[in-house]
Amino acid sequence: MSKIDRLSKRVAVIDATGCTGCMVCMEFCEFDAIIKVPNPFSDDPMVSSICQVDLLQCTGCAWCAKPCPWDVIQMFNRELVPEEAILEDEEIAERGVLLTAGNLSGE
Ligand code: SF4
Ligand code: SF4
Numbered sequence: 001m002s003k004i005d006r007l008s009k010r011v012a013v014i015d016a017t018g019c020t021g022c023m024v025c026m027e028f029c030e031f032d033a034i035i036k037v038p039n040p041f042s043d044d045p046m047v048s049s050i051c052q053v054d055l056l057q058c059t060g061c062a063w064c065a066k067p068c069p070w071d072v073i074q075m076f077n078r079e080l081v082p083e084e085a086i087l088e089d090e091e092i093a094e095r096g097v098l099l100t101a102g103n104l105s106g107e
Contacts, residue, residue, distance in 0.1 A: 007056070008059050012075055014034075015072040015073075019050040019052075020047055024068060025051055031059050034053055036051055
């Protein structure tokens with residue numbers, strides 16, 4: 001069975017434009033699937049970095065979603081994560097993480 005075959009059907013997606021980088025979600029992820037990345041959407045030094053989900057590590061457990069104080073984590077069927085919502089940042093892409101932004105209400 002390939003790694004692709006073992007990927008979960010569900011994944012967590014963080015709206016990068018709403019994330020404050022508070023890191024609460026990281027405490028709830030037992031799979032180390034949430035990382036901090038530079039915030040490309042704000043010059044605010046208070047939000048210099050945000051959290052994003054490594055979609056290849058995410059198990060779809062959803063433990064991170066409810067605790068988010070800003071309610072910017074949504075669960076999606078992996079196949080429905082809209083490609084147009086995925087912004088590729090070179091530095092982040094090198095780390096294998098997709099940077100997601102915007103309203104992902106497509107489920
Ligand atoms: S808990 Fe929510 S606002 Fe805080 S870092 Fe995680 S996704 Fe961003
Ligand atoms: S859904 Fe589970 S594995 Fe995925 S980022 Fe959230 S807590 Fe981590």
